[in-house]
Structure formats: C-alpha cells, structure tokens
Amino acid sequence: MIVRSxxxxxxxxxxxxxxxxxxxxxxxxxxxxxxxxxETTLYAGTESEFWYANHIEAVFITQGEGTVTDxxxxxxxxxxxxxxxxxNDHDKHIVRPRTEIKCVCVFNPPVTGREVHDENGVYPLxxxxxxxx
Amino acid sequence: MIVRSxxxxxxxxxxxxxxxxxxxxxxxxxxxxxxxxxETTLYAGTESEFWYANHIEAVFITQGEGTVTDxxxxxxxxxxxxxxxxxNDHDKHIVRPRTEIKCVCVFNPPVTGREVHDENGVYPLxxxxxxxx
Numbered sequence: 001m002i003v004r005s006x007x008x009x010x011x012x013x014x015x016x017x018x019x020x021x022x023x024x025x026x027x028x029x030x031x032x033x034x035x036x037x038x039e040t041t042l043y044a045g046t047e048s049e050f051w052y053a054n055h056i057e058a059v060f061i062t063q064g065e066g067t068v069t070d071x072x073x074x075x076x077x078x079x080x081x082x083x084x085x086x087x088n089d090h091d092k093h094i095v096r097p098r099t100e101i102k103c104v105c106v107f108n109p110p111v112t113g114r115e116v117h118d119e120n121g122v123y124p125l126x127x128x129x130x131x132x133x
Numbered sequence: 134m135i136v137r138s139x140x141x142x143x144x145x146x147x148x149x150x151x152x153x154x155x156x157x158x159x160x161x162x163x164x165x166x167x168x169x170x171x172e173t174t175l176y177a178g179t180e181s182e183f184w185y186a187n188h189i190e191a192v193f194i195t196q197g198e199g200t201v202t203d204x205x206x207x208x209x210x211x212x213x214x215x216x217x218x219x220x221n222d223h224d225k226h227i228v229r230p231r232t233e234i235k236c237v238c239v240f241n242p243p244v245t246g247r248e249v250h251d252e253n254g255v256y257p258l259x260x261x262x263x264x265x266x
Contacts, residue, residue, distance in 0.1 A: 004217050006217075031221060033191065033221050082140065
C-alpha cells in the first residue's frame with residue numbers, strides 16, 4: 001500500500017504549474033499500476049485547449065463550475081462537482097472554468113511525469129518501466 | 134467524449150448500496166478505457182474490511198476524515214481531503230471514517246458493474262469486451 005497526499009508532491013517535479021492550471025501528479029507510471037492519478041486546479045476565467053493524442057483521460061470534477069467544449073462536435077457541457085468527462089477518443093476540447101475548478105484526472109497510459117504540453121496542447125507518449133518490475 | 138454525472142447513475146444498476154458505503158460507478162469496463170471510475174461514500178463511524186484479490190485500486194479522498202489500516206503491516210494512515218491510497222499489492226485493509234468520506238476510486242482492471250463484494254470483501258474478476266470494440 002502506498003499512501004501519499006497532494007501536499008507531498010507540492011514543489012516537486014510532479015507539481016506542474018502553467019498560466020492556466022496546476023497539476024499535482026500523485027500516482028505515476030513508476031508505480032506500475034497501469035494508470036496515473038493527478039489533482040488538477042484550473043483557474044477561474046481562463047480558457048485552455050487540450051488534446052491528448054496519445055492518452056485517454058477521465059476528469060472527475062470535485063470543486064468549481066465551468067464548461068467543456070468538444071471541438072469536433074461544437075457541443076458544450078456544464079461542469080460542476082460530480083461531473084465526469086471522459087476523453088475516450090482523444091477528443092480535442094476547450095475548458096472554461098467560471099470559478100476555480102479542482103478535478104481528479106486519470107490517464108491511461110500512465111503519465112511518467114516528464115511530459116509537458118507542446119504547442120498543440122498535446123502530451124507526447126513517454127513510456128517507463130514500472131519501478132521494481 | 135462522454136460526459137456523465139454521479140446523478141446520472143443514481144438509482145441504476147451502477148449505484149451500489151451497502152450498510153457501510155455507497156458506490157456510484159460512472160466509468161465502467163464497457164467504456165473500454167482500461168480503468169473504471171467510481172465515487173464512493175463511506176459512512177461515518179463504520180468499519181469496513183476490503184480486499185481486492187483481482188484488482189488494483191487507487192482511492193483519492195475528496196471529503197471527510199478517517200483512517201486506513203494496512204492489515205499486513207498493521208500500519209494506520211490518516212485520511213483527509215487530498216490523501217490518496219493505492220492498493221498496488223492487493224492489500225487487505227480496513228477503512229474507518231470518523232466523518233462521512235467521499236472519494237474517487239479508480240480500478241484496474243475496470244469493474245464491469247456486476248461485481249459485488251463476497252464474504253471476504255473481495256471483488257471477483259469479471260471481464261467484459263468493451264462496447265463497440
């Protein structure tokens with residue numbers, strides 16, 4: 001059993017800050033469990049375009065409100081605590097938090113922690129052998 | 134993109150209630166993304182023993198406080214919002230919420246929704262082809 005908290009990763013390499021968001025990566029590829037788990041904060045009034053060409057992501061909203069727009073369909077969905085959006089088809093999307101949003105994000109394949117969004121808002125695929133495997 | 138909320142699964146087959154907890158299963162095996170995502174409520178003052186012989190689980194606490202005890206080591210860890218415990222070794226464990234706990238749970242392999250805990254607190258392994266795959 002591994003027990004860890006968002007505070008444990010603050011200020012480490014697993015705490016990624018950008019202008020619009022901050023992502024604390026708590027469970028990573030090195031844990032070897034087939035997914036990674038992050039807590040992400042999206043700042044109020046921002047607009048971020050994301051596209052994970054190489055990953056599937058599920059986002060569970062725990063605090064805050066805003067919208068997510070599916071770029072392929074143009075559809076906009078409301079986000080509030082308890083909403084989950086699943087990018088099961090590598091969907092390009094735009095997130096617009098009205099208030100600060102906190103969410104729990106799950107990635108498959110798991111993020112190694114070394115990825116940064118490139119100019120297209122894409123995470124490159126980086127693979128890693130599980131530690132101890 | 135799939136957008137769904139905990140309210141959408143309330144009262145369905147994906148809303149599992151027991152004496153000590155309630156689990157709303159939002160992303161399941163049929164989505165074919167390699168993990169499942171549940172929101173679980175653990176009731177204040179209860180004591181539950183769990184053992185997932187066939188699954189890895191990550192639990193992200195979003196509300197409430199309590200403890201988790203690793204039965205193998207006897208170690209007890211505090212749980213509060215932002216704590217994550219990862220059952221990376223099929224760890225037998227006991228959860229004791231002091232207040233009502235809400236958490237986001239991730240399972241690999243994904244839960245189909247048909248599992249129930251058996252008398253040992255174990256989920257059997259049930260596999261399912263992804264819908265449309």
